[in-house]
Amino acid sequence: MTQHDRHRTTRRAALRAAGALALGGAAVAVTRTPAAAQTSAAQEAARKAAMQEAIRQVVGEAKVTEGKVTVDIPPLVENGNTVPCTVVVDSPMTAAEHVKAIHVFNEKNPQPNVFSLQLGPRAGRASVSTRIRLQDSQTIHAIAELSDGSFWSGSAPVIITLGACLEDLI
């Protein structure tokens, strides 16, 4: 065996070892995710019901019409810990006709509310951005209350690869 050959062998061995490690890592990740992310069907239904309840608390008995509200969220997100989320409401934002409040809800987090905000005609434009946490792939719902008392809604689906609440603690 020449010096060169010996070098190759060790390199191959090293690569093989690295491959085995990577596979092992993947196996750990695969087995870990379902265990950590387990939300049973019953739990999911309960959380959806909680969202409906949270929406009812804001809206009351008023009718919610779909439209005017745009939820801008990336369709595929790797990390559920920080998901950029923009809500835009189509409104002239004048003293006579403006958006009074925007409420954002989620379906699958432990708590249905994401944020609620109050605006007025001084906002000039009904557009807000923030970064949110999402535990699982789901639909984000936004409800806007207009100055005439009507409620409008919009929603956007989002797929999360790694949900919030799964990160390692130090």
Next chain:
Amino acid sequence: MARTLINVPPKAKRGDVISVKTLISHVMESGYRHSTTGAAIPRDIIRSFAASYNGAEIFRAELYPAIAANPFISFHTVATESGTLEFKWEGDNGFAQTASAKITVE
């Protein structure tokens, strides 16, 4: 004291819609996580954010644990007059922080 980062255009024309961006350093601990020993980590979040323009409130937000750590909030307002924009964050465990930014309106 939490660090804050505010972005308000220093100059604007009267009547312009300006974009205001705010960021504050905060863990926003959701209260749904557990430590490595299994103990629940208590909730520690910022619950409310308010912005005022020369003393008049123009924007208010209620935040929940679903807001990511280091809350970033961006909104718009109409530049009406020169003055100060004041921002106030309030949260769990008596957390309170204020920040301000000046704007010149021509």
